[in-house]
Amino acid sequence: MAVTESPAVRGDAPPALRLRLLGGFHLSRGEGDGGQVDVSASGQQLLALLGLRGPATRSVLAGTLWPDVTEERARACLRTAIWRLNAASSAVDGPRPGVVALSRRVRMDIQDFTALAHHTLAAPAEGTGAACSSLMGMGELLPGWHQDWVVFERERLHQLRLHALEALSARLVVHGQYGPALEAALESTRIDPLRESAHRAVVTVHLAENNLAEAVRHFKAFRGLLRAELGIEPSEQFRTLVRRALA
CATH class of the missing domain: 1.25.40.10 (Tetratricopeptide repeat domain)
Structure with a gap:
């Protein structure tokens, strides 16, 4: 199943989604905590893994998130998680065949914290x-x-x-x-x-x-x-x- 991103969100448009992982999982539209997006447990894990580890192949994602089932079943679970996520928020993208990444629409608190920490250490x-x-x-x-x-x-x-x-x-x-x-x-x-x-x-x-x-x-x-x-x-x-x- 292809993962696509709308052309409307490409370019220099400001982030349309905010992903918070510090203190607990929270996905919202726009800045602040308003407009919370409901995300299934598997969708939360997929977004968190992509946010923390960066783009990954489908096989790596499936094996990491569903290690106790067959490869075929794990890939099916991944396809379902991606479909549900993009139906609700268009939060993931496919930068190249077989690879899944967070959409450029997503801004993470981890990014802000890491930048601040490294800036402080500098x-x-x-x-x-x-x-x-x-x-x-x-x-x-x-x-x-x-x-x-x-x-x-x-x-x-x-x-x-x-x-x-x-x-x-x-x-x-x-x-x-x-x-x-x-x-x-x-x-x-x-x-x-x-x-x-x-x-x-x-x-x-x-x-x-x-x-x-x-x-x-x-x-x-x-x-x-x-x-x-x-x-x-x-x-x-x-x-x-x-x-x-x-x-």
């Missing part, structure tokens, strides 16, 4: 306030989905967000914006309580403000958490950071 001096707000408010990728390909992408985005938050905190400290710097660092510790680099970011903010007591208190709390959970000590790098501050 160390620009501007836009730190907007970056902090966006990174702080990001939800988890497709919570409740347990497919292997979702788990992998969830961890990839999780790590990207943590690195971006820590880089943002360090940049805000350089600019003397200690409040949002601390927020970004604490958000990292909330996301991953055992991540040492996140706790070092918190202590670094406290030290930059000359809040030595707060820095030591946070270090000791983290050390106690590591001992209780993993039976290990903070790194020598972290311990040296605190010792030098108290010298």
Whole structure:
């Protein structure tokens, strides 16, 4: 079955569909959350897989989404999912024979987040306030989905967000914006309580403000958490950071 895209949506027209995967699946027409499009479970998985992995052959899509049935049955399920999706929203396209992709009409929150995170890691001096707000408010990728390909992408985005938050905190400290710097660092510790680099970011903010007591208190709390959970000590790098501050 061919997958086609209307000529009306080609060119430089603005995206007509918004696909949200962070915090849960949501497909809507236009910007914001208005005009929600009802999508079947199989359609949701197809859109999410295409959004996260990019264009793929029909055989790859069928085998990934329906691994426990015959190839013939899996391909039939894929054809049905594509037909239902395009009947409701024209969300998928066929850029070349045998390949399926998201339509250019679709704009994803993953695209916006990834661009923001990489922009933050590139160390620009501007836009730190907007970056902090966006990174702080990001939800988890497709919570409740347990497919292997979702788990992998969830961890990839999780790590990207943590690195971006820590880089943002360090940049805000350089600019003397200690409040949002601390927020970004604490958000990292909330996301991953055992991540040492996140706790070092918190202590670094406290030290930059000359809040030595707060820095030591946070270090000791983290050390106690590591001992209780993993039976290990903070790194020598972290311990040296605190010792030098108290010298």
